[in-house]
Amino acid sequence: MNPIIENILPEYLCYWYYGGLGKFMRIFWHFMVFEFTRYVIIDFVVIFYFWLMRKERKRKWEAARRQLFTENPFVSIIVPGKNEGKHLFKLVKSLNEQTYQNCELIIVDDGSDDQTPLIGSSLLRNGMLTKFLRNDMRGGKASAANLALRYSTGKYVVHLDADCSFDRDAIERVLIPFYLDPNIGGIGGNVKVRDFEDNLASRLQAIEYLKTISMGRVVTSTLRVYKIISGAFGAFKMDAVRAIGGWDIGPGLDGDITVKLRKSGYRIYFEPTAICLTSVPANFKILKKQRLRWDKSIIRFRVRKHNDLFTPYKEFKWGNFFAVFENVFYNVVLDIAWWLYLIDLLLNYSGALKFIIPMNITLYVVSGYAQMIAIHLMSERKEEELKLWPYVPLMVLYTGVFLRLVRTRAYIDEFFFRKSYDDPWNPVKSSSQAKASGF
Amino acid sequence: MDQFNHITSEARFDDQQFLHVVSLEQLKERELFDADAMVIEATDEKVIRAMLRQIRGMRFKNFYLKPIFVSDEGLSPELVQQTDGLLSFERIQACMQRSAAIGRRIREVRTINNRYSFKEAALVKTLQYLYTREVDLQPFRSREAKIGYVFPYLSSLIEDREVPILLDILKKAEEEGWLEGELIDRVNLCKDCYGGYLNFRESCPKCHSIDLVAVELIHHFRCAHIGPASDFERGDKLICPKCDKELRHIGIDYDKPSEIYHCNSCGHESQETTMKAKCVDCGTVNELQHLQTRAIKNYQVTAFGRDLAIGGFKKFDPQEVPLQQDQRILAYEVWHIFYQHELQRIQLRKLNSYLGALRLKEAPLAHLDQTTREKIMRESLLTISHYIRPVDSVTARDLNTFLLLLPEIKAKDIKVLHEILDYNIQKLLGDNLGIAGIIEYIEFFPVGAELNIEQL
Secondary structure (H helix, E strand, O other): OOHHHHHHHHHHHHHHHHHHHHHHHHHOHHHHHHHHHHHHHHHHHHHHHHHHOHHHHHHHHHHHHHHHHHHOOOEEEEEEEOOOHHHHHHHHHHHHOOOOOOEEEEEEEEOOOOOHHHHHHHHHHOOOOOEEEEEOOOOOHHHHHHHHHHOOOOOEEEEEOOOEEEOOOHHHHHHHHHHOOOOEEEEEEEEEEOOOOOOHHHHHHHHHHHHHHHHHHHHHHHOOOOOOOOOOEEEEEHHHHHHOOOOOOOOOHHHHHHHHHHHOOOEEEEEEEEEEEEOOOOOHHHHHHHHHHHHHHHHHHHHHHOHHHHOOOOOOOHHHHHHHHHHHHHHHHHHHHHHHHHHHHHHHOHHHHHHHHHHHHHHHHHHHHHHHHHHHHHOOOHHHHHOOHHHHHHHHHHHHHHHHHHHHHHHHHHHHHOHHHHOOOOOHHHHHHHHHHOO | OOOEOOEEEEEEEOOEEEEEEOOOOOEOHHHHHHOOEEEEOOOOHHHHHHHHHHHHOOOOHHHHOOOEEEOOOOOOHHHHOOOOOEOOHHHHHHHHHHHHHHHHHHHHOOOOOOOOOHHHHHHHHHHHHHHHHOOOEOOEEOOOOOOOEEOOOHHHHOOHHHHHHHHHHHHHHHHOOOEEEEEEEEEEEOOOOOOOOEEEEEEOOOOOOOOEEEEEEEEEOOOOOEEEHHHHEEOOEEEOOOOOOEOOOEOOOEEOOOEEEEEOOOOOEEOOOEEEEEEOOOOOEEEHHHOEEEEEEEEEEOHHHHHHHHHOOOOOOHHHOOOOOOOOEOOHHHHHHHHHHHHHHHHHOOOOOEEEEEEEOOOOOOOOOHHHHHHHHHHHHHHHHHHOOOOOEEEEEEOOEEEEEEOOOOHHHHHHHHHHHHHHHHHHHHHHHOOOOOEEEEEEEEOOOOOOHHHO
């Protein structure tokens, strides 16, 4: 007989059977208390809530949709970027197909050194854009977005990334929630991975996007602690964005503006049916650079710039507190806790790692599939996304090891060395001023 | 014109008679005919131009090619270049020699045919002028000319307002191989009047107003706010409207990454403006893409052009080329009669008769001497006749175009013939002239009333 089945498996089962629930919880407290509860139980609770409220939700949605088309507000779609010329034609085509058409399209070229100016001008001459603005000197993404904002004339502004494309009704769907609740100041669209079948990196990112954006933001939005409207696809009330001065210097400016809106008293909403497809880094090396940039912004903006949310100030709101707390806790605090947990295991259970590691993997794989079921129930692309299911077990390594290591490195770099200010993503002239001003 | 009058004087230098004229009124035609050269004594440039136009517009070579000198040293160089030069005391000898040489060459050329169209006459006259003067057709810049350039002789035949005719003549002459051009400039001309004097202005892409103001954009580094300078101006200071900080130092606190145009008419703001060209002559506002862009070239007369200058237009007659007897090679006129018969035949019966046209690119034979040219034409016709059926016929309409009449032929035979002709003519001419891609096209058309063979 196979020695695994004959010896190791019975030993493994005995270890956990005789250890009992107490031992199981002692060892997997980290998983059970924080991760299983947050990412599995709450997901299903929210889905159940959605199911319960489906008729009411549909009725309100239809009324809001009617109101949108009755009012037919003018919408400014702004696309700031550098060297994005190659994406522009596809983007414009995607927007021309939209069901909501009372829009102006403003593209800002932030000092591109490729063919972007030629392409943009050509599209403008052919009447495919409303405005093509160019900064000969690069100023960074925030200034490019602010330039577009300055010359926008719509009631709402939709911020897009140039390398994205959109479902035909995406603009309509990202606008409708403004008519569900007049206090909504910003709405995040659902960003999914376009070429998810390209390679392993894109498949794993596609699963991650489904978990953290498509499902994760439904949960945070329902709990009213949603705190980041993706730069790739988000809609804002024009007067609200102008009142807070638009975007501040990034990286991480999309999360920053969301918090600024929250602090101004607006509700932030996630609309899972407003679908945007985006390109993702094609390999792990580029992905690492992207995530180092993203993760540093948590320290820079959540922990440092907006730390007043943790203290009782005159505009203190529990919703804002929990939004940022959840973000910081589940990223920064639990990242530190995970390392402590690892030390705890090594010190106290080094002899039992052969039982703990397989169980750990089993738990993450099972919970991963449980999350995929939740996502599947909510998804509009059920069939395509089934192709990702065989790769779910690899997420243990992807999120459990790769992303965790990158995250830890980013936190250390930013917390101790403020490395985000050295990021070439922004020009030095802006980063140095932002650093000196404590932004 | 019956009479030229008001002769100032008549001078004889050696055996040459120079007719000094102040105006053309009352000048007798006989006197002008007998004179070896004419000297215009007038000083008014308008009068001189009118005289040049009148004399060169005549239809007899002894008039329209007459050497014409001017005597006033104060005339504009552009006008002097339209004549055979300035006659002064020091230059009498040179002018006499030039007049004599021109006279000898005038005797070599034929007077233009009365049946020539205006364009044909203008072209042949110009070629004759260039031949008799032994010069190239070199345009020169002139503020007086509508397109900014004047072509010697040719420009005096054609009214300035009829510039398209002048340009058409030159284009046709180059296409047919009578002239060989060397590019010296390009001019952009008004789409309506072909005027070259254009005022280029930026205008609003939305309302087309020219009332635009360029506004500088300011980017505040610290808070990433960006907007027109007016957003930041408070008194004589620059204050950021987003963060209330004063902008003190360009390059440190802020920069000016670009500018934006504000239209005072419609309020549109854009970094793109539409450049338009307003014609000074007729006032038409032209979109740049609608301007007529024309090449200005120095032209040399080719050997083919020289033949045209001397002998005038004549159809190329393959029968004049000594050939081995092959009855399928016909003179164009004879071939055309056959073609007309075929046209009538297919109207009576439903037949699949075809006309083939083989056209050479850029008149490759035009630069050759007559002997070589005839030899190559003969070889080309023989090559074609070798591959066609006994009932077919071929002709050379001109030096660039061979026409084939192919009665009742099958489509698959046409395809084969196309390939054979393409390969063999290309090889024959390519090997002899050392030019690749010499054939502009080989096409076959069903014979029918709607087919215009003159346009092939």
